[in-house]
Amino acid sequence: MNRSLISERHEVENADDALEYPVQAGWSDGLPVVPPTEERVEAFLDVLGLEPGHVVAEIPERHRSISVEKIAINAVMAGCRPEYFPVVVAAIDALGDPRFRFNHLASLGSPWPLIIVNGPVINRIGLNSGTYLFGPGHQANMTIARAVSLTLRNCVGAKVEDAQRGQWGNGLRAVGCIAENESVGWLPLHVQRGFAADDSTVTVVSSYPGSPSQIRVAHQHNPERMLRTVAHAVTNIGGAEWVRGTYVLLVSPHMVDTFVRENWTKEDVRRYMVDNTKSSLAELKYRGVWGKWWSDLPDSELEIHPGDDTKMYYLLKSNGADDAKYLFKSGAMDDHEADYLVVCAGGDAGSRMQVTIPYQAASNPITRRIPVATAY
């Protein structure tokens, strides 16, 4: 189809220059990119049949909107195949949801969205949900994550020259796209979140660098002991970061078999984790979590007293008025999901689970239906 593409054109002499130019122009993440020629970009736009200027996401925090043409250019550069394009578009759509609270990506904590894909699209485009989940190795996983990263870099300032000065950066920008293993008998994430089983969806969940973090579990035949190990680890991973946000718990299929055998549903796992992710008052004080956001808490309230080591505080459930003494005081909490998203993924051997750590009490997980490709 011959559409009128609106992006500025840059002419280069030959194929070598076409590889060099985008890197020199600062369009790339440091790796070479596929040259975004008109033919390639057209082929991506044909998949969805949208006009090039169609706005997918408004990002008022960056005074910009992201059109489907710009996403196509960045997805071409990332090395996507055209059939991956609807997934990238849905992810950008999700990131433009006001409840995602886009500006939090400027945090020094370097949060970045983990992208979780559900539904029939997984098999259609060959997304990995299994062994060596975070890769490298699978073109769909790698290039969809990269396409989202490049789109935000080039369209809305997600780079250090602009409004992203994170202390450590985030590897999810390169590898943060996974699929759920939906064959284990647990409700898939998108069905839990209100979509039909034959819908395909992306869910974006803002997560700190270094997460998902890997947690070894020893009692492989005892659901409660497995989960308690993980819950205790979660309260420690972030150090003084005590975050009432949305955590993603990744459970491998052979571990899910154990839960299913013992009649534990996904919801049972979620509830157990919420009920058991807690810390003692002594530990919160020791780490400086207690009083961190309450600058005039008297010294006597900061010192560790007898009994503090047995007084427990929940991370994801209210502890009443005391919440303000250890949680970031934020009105965003009124419209904020604090929970575990339990997802089956990863290799079918091994004794480890993984869990992501969310950014502050700010961002919400957002799920979007992946638009149906007209050309596939």
Place this chain on the structure above:
Amino acid sequence: MISVAKRLVLLDPRVLLAGTEGLSPRLSTLDGKTVGVIWNSRPPGDLIMDGIFRILGARYHLGEIIVRKKPYVGNLAPAEILDELARKCDAVVTGVGDCGSCTSASVLDAITMERRGVPAAMVGAERLVRTTGRGMASLQGIPDFPLAVIPGIGQMEGIREDRDKAKIESYAADLAPQVESILLKGRSS
């Protein structure tokens, strides 16, 4: 054999702004002016703001100071706050930015007020303002937007009212003349 080089056309992946914006008209004096404060909710920003207006209050007969606390530190202030201050105020001060998302968000608050015709000064810690804050101003199409900084510092976590009074006062003393200059002259010094 000589191969024929084929010229190629590449499409630009970036979203660029058409042009840059200027500032709204400046004030001739702070005497009698109603000034709004959009406090980002991070301590000890409230105390530093108090200090700034104590100092400015000694130089001018300030009108009402209307302080509003943002419910969430890391994004643009909600419409109710922006609408109210745009309606009532002659000028607005935002901050105090001392983290990545809060600094960029306070710059955005200030620029949003400027776009509504209200002169605005954003204040924050130098290490954040010079980087994330300046980046946000550029992204918004006002690369030279004047910003007031507390020199040499980064994040202020752990500063407490009872122990750190002198520090808080010195930060306010650094910022007050810059705020004055931004609101009257459109530059930080």
